[in-house]
Amino acid sequence: xxxxxxxxxxxxxxxxxxxxxxxxxxxxxxxxxxxxxxxxxxxxxxxxxxxxxxxxxxxxxxxxxxxxxxxxxxxxxxxxxxxxxxxxxxxxxxxxxxxxxxxxxxxxxxxxxxxxxxx
Amino acid sequence: xxxxxxxxxxxxxxxxxxxxxxxxxxxxxxxxxxxxxxxxxxxxxxxxxxxxxxxxxxxxxxxxxxxxxxxxxxxxxxxxxxxxxxxxxxxxxxxxxxxxxxxxxxxxxxxxxxxxxxx
DNA sequence: GCATTATTTCGACAATCGTCGAAACATCGG
DNA sequence: CCGATGTTTCGACGATTGTCGAAATAATGC
Numbered sequence: 001x002x003x004x005x006x007x008x009x010x011x012x013x014x015x016x017x018x019x020x021x022x023x024x025x026x027x028x029x030x031x032x033x034x035x036x037x038x039x040x041x042x043x044x045x046x047x048x049x050x051x052x053x054x055x056x057x058x059x060x061x062x063x064x065x066x067x068x069x070x071x072x073x074x075x076x077x078x079x080x081x082x083x084x085x086x087x088x089x090x091x092x093x094x095x096x097x098x099x100x101x102x103x104x105x106x107x108x109x110x111x112x113x114x115x116x117x118x119x
Numbered sequence: 120x121x122x123x124x125x126x127x128x129x130x131x132x133x134x135x136x137x138x139x140x141x142x143x144x145x146x147x148x149x150x151x152x153x154x155x156x157x158x159x160x161x162x163x164x165x166x167x168x169x170x171x172x173x174x175x176x177x178x179x180x181x182x183x184x185x186x187x188x189x190x191x192x193x194x195x196x197x198x199x200x201x202x203x204x205x206x207x208x209x210x211x212x213x214x215x216x217x218x219x220x221x222x223x224x225x226x227x228x229x230x231x232x233x234x235x236x237x238x
Numbered sequence: 239g240c241a242t243t244a245t246t247t248c249g250a251c252a253a254t255c256g257t258c259g260a261a262a263c264a265t266c267g268g
Numbered sequence: 269c270c271g272a273t274g275t276t277t278c279g280a281c282g283a284t285t286g287t288c289g290a291a292a293t294a295a296t297g298c
Contacts, residue, residue, distance in 0.1 A: 004135075011134075015286085026208070029211035092146070
């Protein structure tokens with residue numbers, strides 16, 4: 001992943017609605033959700049929703065597929081993981097002693113929310 | 120982590136210089152770097168650098184500490200991990216069959232960059 | 239082909255962001 | 269105290285972003 005791609009992805013996620021859309025799609029998994037469903041949950045006018053979906057799509061974070069009249073959007077997990085890797089890359093210069101800070105895998109499973117606020 | 124915090128953190132990272140600063144500090148580890156060093160590497164005028172450091176600081180992504188005349192900035196790893204967790208939370212509704220997409224730990228170590236472009 | 243449903247494109251507006259020089263502030267050495 | 273060094277604050281500017289109604293484009297059923 002190049003820096004410009006990461007910036008684009010982060011900018012796409014740096015908005016209330018878009019972050020909610022993305023997390024909604026992450027939760028939905030590979031099946032995705034159609035535009036109407038998302039608009040309904042977020043109570044957004046269609047044109048506004050499209051604007052945000054396009055931002056996410058152009059950033060490479062979500063995929064678009066047509067199913068009859070509906071457009072199905074789904075999270076691009078490779079992009080998501082790539083972005084996360086980019087952020088945490090070379091943490092502490094790659095020192096293994098830094099694992100507690102850089103790769104708390106034990107905490108990133110389900111209990112991570114707690115540990116994050118304990119900063 | 121609340122949605123607003125995540126948006127703030129993502130917005131802070133969604134800029135070429137700030138992303139470079141943050142990754143620089145992630146790499147530097149807990150020792151951090153002083154403002155002057157960062158300005159030198161990025162070739163930024165002092166006032167511009169301060170602006171970006173403040174954005175990162177207000178978003179809670181970096182810490183600030185004074186050492187004599189110099190201000191030392193360091194990445195806040197708890198915040199970083201919290202953000203990552205927030206993004207990947209509840210992936211695929213929490214289905215275990217989704218581990219390949221949601222938590223490719225085997226791929227996030229050093230080779231993740233490759234897989235991310237194979238989307 | 240025509241009405242219906244689902245979604246996107248267009249356009250215009252206010253609001254926010256990024257840049258950086260000049261001046262101010264903080265800290266140290268003498 | 270005073271000069272030097274390191275960093276921040278202030279102010280102004282152009283550029284970009286987010287909003288959403290109205291109209292246009294897809295796809296379907298009859």
